Amino acid sequence: MGTIGQLKTKAAKRNLRPDGSEKASGFLGRQPVKGGGFASEYSIPLYETGNPGEAGYEKGPNVPTLVPTLTNEERSAMVNDYIPSGRPLPRAIVEKSLLHAKQRMATGQSPFFDPQTERRDPRRARRSFDFR
Secondary structure (H helix, E strand, C coil), X not given: CCCHHHHHHHHHHHCECCCCCECCCCCCCCEECCCCCEECCCEEECCEECCCCCCCCEECCXXXXXXXXXXXXXXXXXXXXXXXXXXXXXXXXXXXXXXXHHHHHHCCCCCCCCCCCCCCCCCCCCCCCCCC
16 A cells, blocks of 8 residues: 555556557447456557567567457457456457557557547447456
C-alpha cells in the first residue's frame, strides 16, 4: 500500500503506453477481464529482432491486439485466458493484430484507436462474455 499520491501515479501509469502516449478506449471499448479489471488495447510489438538483453536486439512500436477483426471466440479467449494468464497469444490473433496495424499505418493512421477522429462500430463494441 502506498500514499494517495503514489496510488494516483500508479493508476496514471496504467493508462500510458510504453512510449508514454496515453491509452484510449480501444477499438472494442473497455473489455472486462476475468479476475477483475479491464483491457482496451493489450499491445504487442510490431516486430522483434534478436534476443532481449543481447547485442542487436530491437523491438518495434507497439500495436493493439484487441482489434475489430477478431472473432467473438478470439475476443473471449483474450479476456478469459490470454490477458489474465499472460500466456503467449495464438498465431491467428497476432497475425490479425499485425495486419490491422500495418493497414492503418499504410494510410498514415496510428495503429491505435483515436477517439478524437474515429467512431467505434456499435456492432463490435463492448460485449459481455461468460467468464469460465
